[in-house]
Amino acid sequence: MIRFDSVSKHYPDGTVAVDSLDLVAPSGQITVFVGPSGCGKTTSLRMINRMIEPTSGSIWLDDQDTSRIATHELRRQIGYVIQHAGLFPHRTIVDNIATVPLLLGWDRNKARARGRELLERVGLPAHFAERYPAQLSGGQQQRVGVARALAADPPVMLMDEPFSAVDPIARDQLQEEFLRLQNELGKTIVFVTHDIDEAIKLGDQVAVLRVGGRLAQLATPAQLLSEPADAFVAAFVGRDRGYRALGFTPVGELATHDEPTIAMGSALTGAEAADGWLLAVDDQGAPQGWLRLADSRPGADTTVTEDLLHRGGTVAGADASLRAVLDACLSSPSGRGVIVDEAGRLAGTVTASEVLALIERRAPADPNPQPVGGGGQ
Amino acid sequence: MIAEIWNWLSDSAHWHGPDGVPIHLREHLQYSLIALLIAAAIALPLGLLIGHTGRGSFVVVAIANSFRALPTVGLLTFFVILIAPHIHSTGTATYLIPSEIVLVLLAIPSMLTNTYAGISAVDPAVRDAARGMGMRGSQTLWQVELPNALPLIFSGIRSSFLQVIATATITAYVSLGGLGRYLIDGLAQQDYPQMASGAVLVAVLALLIDVLLAAVQRYAVSRGITGRYSRKRIVDPAEQQAMIAAAPLT
Numbered sequence: 001m002i003r004f005d006s007v008s009k010h011y012p013d014g015t016v017a018v019d020s021l022d023l024v025a026p027s028g029q030i031t032v033f034v035g036p037s038g039c040g041k042t043t044s045l046r047m048i049n050r051m052i053e054p055t056s057g058s059i060w061l062d063d064q065d066t067s068r069i070a071t072h073e074l075r076r077q078i079g080y081v082i083q084h085a086g087l088f089p090h091r092t093i094v095d096n097i098a099t100v101p102l103l104l105g106w107d108r109n110k111a112r113a114r115g116r117e118l119l120e121r122v123g124l125p126a127h128f129a130e131r132y133p134a135q136l137s138g139g140q141q142q143r144v145g146v147a148r149a150l151a152a153d154p155p156v157m158l159m160d161e162p163f164s165a166v167d168p169i170a171r172d173q174l175q176e177e178f179l180r181l182q183n184e185l186g187k188t189i190v191f192v193t194h195d196i197d198e199a200i201k202l203g204d205q206v207a208v209l210r211v212g213g214r215l216a217q218l219a220t221p222a223q224l225l226s227e228p229a230d231a232f233v234a235a236f237v238g239r240d241r242g243y244r245a246l247g248f249t250p251v252g253e254l255a256t257h258d259e260p261t262i263a264m265g266s267a268l269t270g271a272e273a274a275d276g277w278l279l280a281v282d283d284q285g286a287p288q289g290w291l292r293l294a295d296s297r298p299g300a301d302t303t304v305t306e307d308l309l310h311r312g313g314t315v316a317g318a319d320a321s322l323r324a325v326l327d328a329c330l331s332s333p334s335g336r337g338v339i340v341d342e343a344g345r346l347a348g349t350v351t352a353s354e355v356l357a358l359i360e361r362r363a364p365a366d367p368n369p370q371p372v373g374g375g376g377q
Numbered sequence: 378m379i380a381e382i383w384n385w386l387s388d389s390a391h392w393h394g395p396d397g398v399p400i401h402l403r404e405h406l407q408y409s410l411i412a413l414l415i416a417a418a419i420a421l422p423l424g425l426l427i428g429h430t431g432r433g434s435f436v437v438v439a440i441a442n443s444f445r446a447l448p449t450v451g452l453l454t455f456f457v458i459l460i461a462p463h464i465h466s467t468g469t470a471t472y473l474i475p476s477e478i479v480l481v482l483l484a485i486p487s488m489l490t491n492t493y494a495g496i497s498a499v500d501p502a503v504r505d506a507a508r509g510m511g512m513r514g515s516q517t518l519w520q521v522e523l524p525n526a527l528p529l530i531f532s533g534i535r536s537s538f539l540q541v542i543a544t545a546t547i548t549a550y551v552s553l554g555g556l557g558r559y560l561i562d563g564l565a566q567q568d569y570p571q572m573a574s575g576a577v578l579v580a581v582l583a584l585l586i587d588v589l590l591a592a593v594q595r596y597a598v599s600r601g602i603t604g605r606y607s608r609k610r611i612v613d614p615a616e617q618q619a620m621i622a623a624a625p626l627t
């Protein structure tokens with residue numbers, strides 16, 4: 001647990017970067033600091049490992065006042081992921097990762113073995129160990145930055161916009177892997193971002209800061225979307241909050257319709273579909289895409305092949321959120337949203353109007369929804 | 378002219394005896410190395426300290442500006458006059474000490490400014506990372522700042538070396554040995570092949586030392602900084618597979 005006890009930071013030029021911040025980042029959870037540029041996110045984060053000293057107030061790590069711990073010892077207990085990775089250019093990747101273990105006096109071989117283990121943990125191939133940072137892409141360096149922070153297995157991790165320097169697809173992947181890793185490791189994490197979507201995706205709780213370093217709201221992502229504390233938070237959380245909030249409501253019991261299917265590779269002759277759309281599945285029963293019979297008539301002996309399929313539709317798992325299910329309907333060329341079971345096999349279809357009816361029955365939104373597992377959108 | 382130099386250099390008489398090339402070469406190297414070691418012992422720690430703390434950089438600027446264009450011969454004469462009366466020795470010390478002082482003063486600026494510049498040019502993000510990982514100040518200096526500053530430090534050492542080896546010829550003015558003997562004596566005797574050969578020997582010595590230092594530099598500076606990455610090719614198919622598998626994650 002990290003506790004901010006009316007912490008302020010004033011710079012000599014009169015700038016108030018952080019203004020009496022009170023906040024608890026609970027153990028084993030991800031707390032996200034989010035807010036517009038210059039609102040004091042980095043300052044708040046760096047006061048935790050005393051890279052910046054607070055002007056007043058105190059910060060506690062469990063029951064220890066951080067101002068009473070020698071800075072270098074405090075920092076060795078806290079994993080720190082720096083924006084743009086901040087790797088040491090003269091050290092190989094494995095030695096970069098082993099930095100803190102070596103500072104803690106581990107035996108060199110043990111530290112490097114740990115480095116290799118973490119390389120794998122963050123999804124990088126083993127032969128990267130002997131490379132240098134300049135030989136890695138930005139996204140790969142970012143992963144090494146995460147590995148370096150994890151090396152001495154610190155209970156607490158600080159992460160400053162760790163995924164901001166990579167393209168949106170790589171960022172999405174890094175976020176997914178980060179959540180998977182956190183599921184295994186259960187660290188106490190403080191994460192800084194200026195991207196509200198990232199905050200909502202990653203945070204167990206989100207602290208929205210406003211310029212001047214004041215806490216505007218501390219809430220779960222779902223609460224933030226459904227009950228922004230004031231106009232600033234509402235504006236910052238942005239458009240589509242109603243729709244995005246559906247992402248936190250599990251769909252629960254969902255009555256699906258049986259959907260006629262056609263197997264990949266089978267002949268089209270004699271195939272029928274009420275509205276002309278037929279769902280193709282593979283031999284496992286996993287949906288592959290929609291087939292429009294009108295497109296495929298010409299040769300009577302045509303079989304179902306990849307290139308005949310429309311793949312626009314998303315697929316929602318049985319445990320997905322209302323948002324994911326609604327999106328499956330809206331994106332489906334046939335208008336019927338495809339639902340699959342845990343194994344990815346077709347469970348049935350639903351229509352948008354059925355999902356909307358479900359949403360209306362749920363309203364008003366549950367103020368304390370359970371987090372939604374798996375599924376995604 | 379080239380033929381005359383060649384004749385002079387290949388005359389075995391010039392390679393033997395107390396006025397032979399090996400003896401003067403050794404003296405020349407000896408004067409130079411003493412000066413460089415003393416200069417390094419002063420300039421390197423001072424440069425590291427000023428670069429690391431960021432304090433006292435005016436010292437560097439002042440020294441760099443005032444030492445760069447030293448009138449070496451004038452200075453040598455000055456020190457001889459100043460120091461000689463205080464040395465009660467009959468040996469060469471009377472002239473050796475003033476010479477070494479001049480050479481040390483000459484060697485300091487390049488090493489000092491390059492060491493200082495190398496350390497203070499280390500990417501602030503890298504220095505910040507070192508602090509953030511929990512390195513103490515001295516650990517940051519030795520483990521992070523110094524390795525990253527090595528290319529500049531080496532170029533400072535190399536240019537000091539070149540300057541000192543070239544200038545160590547002045548020791549001959551004050552009746553010491555060294556390769557400068559051939560220049561002074563050649564001039565006095567109007568033996569131009571001897572003078573030119575002396576100059577060639579100085580140039581060759583400087584070049585050899587520089588090649589040697591370049592080799593040391595190559596060994597000492599991390600490949601992560603020079604960009605001279607290992608040429609080992611990955612042939613293990615499993616590793617290649619891993620690389621392909623990892624590619625979309627990048």
Ligand SMILES: Nc1ncnc2c1ncn2[C@@H]1O[C@H](COP(=O)(O)OP(=O)(O)OP(=O)(O)O)[C@@H](O)[C@H]1O
Nearest residue numbers: 011013015017036037038039040041042043044194
């Ligand atoms: N050393 C300093 N001296 C004076 N003011 C500073 C200093 N460092 C930061 N500030 C100011 O403190 C405020 C908060 O800065 P901080 O870096 O915490 O912002 P941030 O929320 O991380 O912003 P960004 O999203 O742009 O990174 C800013 O107004 C900044 O200009």
Ligand SMILES: [Mg+2]
Nearest residue numbers: 041042043192
């Ligand atoms: Mg910041």
